[in-house]
């Protein structure tokens with residue numbers, strides 16, 4: 001058992017209250033009706049699977065039911081930081097692809 005800090009509730013809660021919802025910062029095509037099948041397919045199905053720093057989307061499903069992001073080290077499962085949707089992580093790696101703020105709309 002370990003605890004995860006929820007940035008909305010502002011307290012540590014048991015891990016069983018949370019669910020991972022996949023990779024964070026996936027840029028949604030701005031005009032889905034007019035993007036190519038390749039662009040839409042990449043948005044829907046292709047994800048990175050890095051060894052090391054990884055930004056993930058989590059939801060406090062049994063608590064406040066709000067989504068937030070987590071930076072985690074996939075090599076040792078250490079949670080490095082949590083931050084709200086729309087905020088930028090303070091920890092990044094060269095492999096992590098973060099979208100430019102002005103060109104994308106974060107999904108959720």
Ligand SMILES: [Zn+2]
Nearest residue numbers: 006009060064
């Ligand atoms: Zn919460």
